[in-house]
Amino acid sequence: MDIPRGTMAAIIGPSGCGKSTLLYIVGGLLQPSEGTALVEGQPAMTQDRRKVGYMFQQPTLLAWRTTLNNVLLPFEIRYGKKAASEKRDDAMKLLETTGIGEFHQSYPHQLSGGMAQRAAICRMLITNPTLLLLDEPFGALDELTRDAMDEELGRVVEGSGATSFVVTHSIPEAVFLADAIYVMTPRPGRIAKVIPIPFPRPRSISVTTTSAFAELTGAVRNALNEAGSREIT
Numbered sequence: 001m002d003i004p005r006g007t008m009a010a011i012i013g014p015s016g017c018g019k020s021t022l023l024y025i026v027g028g029l030l031q032p033s034e035g036t037a038l039v040e041g042q043p044a045m046t047q048d049r050r051k052v053g054y055m056f057q058q059p060t061l062l063a064w065r066t067t068l069n070n071v072l073l074p075f076e077i078r079y080g081k082k083a084a085s086e087k088r089d090d091a092m093k094l095l096e097t098t099g100i101g102e103f104h105q106s107y108p109h110q111l112s113g114g115m116a117q118r119a120a121i122c123r124m125l126i127t128n129p130t131l132l133l134l135d136e137p138f139g140a141l142d143e144l145t146r147d148a149m150d151e152e153l154g155r156v157v158e159g160s161g162a163t164s165f166v167v168t169h170s171i172p173e174a175v176f177l178a179d180a181i182y183v184m185t186p187r188p189g190r191i192a193k194v195i196p197i198p199f200p201r202p203r204s205i206s207v208t209t210t211s212a213f214a215e216l217t218g219a220v221r222n223a224l225n226e227a228g229s230r231e232i233t
Helices: 019-026 065-079 079-087 088-097 112-123 143-160 169-179 205-210 211-227
Strands: 008-012 052-056 131-135 163-169 179-183 193-196
Touching: 008 019, 008 169, 019 131, 019 163, 052 112, 065 079, 065 088, 065 112, 088 112, 112 143, 131 143, 143 169, 143 205, 169 205, 169 211, 179 211, 193 211, 205 211
Parallel strands: 008 163, 008 179, 052 131, 131 163
Antiparallel strands: 179 193
């Protein structure tokens, strides 16, 4: 795999093929047993992890912290409370950009699933990472909310200029978000095919109703079938 700087790559394949493992290797959380993983020319294990943002299927917001303080948490952990307090304006701008600024004093139990994931996006971006790693970020949401969050994520991530790597089980989500889709085989996982996505950015969810979108989702499904996978939606 070779992910150009500033683009978003999606990895798709059956359960257990190694998608999340690959994401953890890129993030420097796992040492590869074979081969080499490089981030900006340096081994992934030695990269500055302060430049890496993570987002997972569950937002994992701390119940006793407000939305704003949850967003500031990575900055507080890395640089201390005083430094985090100096980033409050930046955190508020992120919350306003994602449409939940008025909920900055709310606690996680007062947020809907989509709002909580918006807060998680802001938390991922607060440290201005250059590499974003997303593991099934919206898998727990209903379809309509997921569509809205995919559109939101694409817009915000594009504005950040970061290189992004997303793991998903959803073909439409992969086609909508990515600049290129990497199709994996069942275990032992291998890259079976790379499918470029030509849609210009910024993207509206309306692109999912076009014939070109349908053709690309079909191409990804065919690639998965050829690779021996039939578990993907």
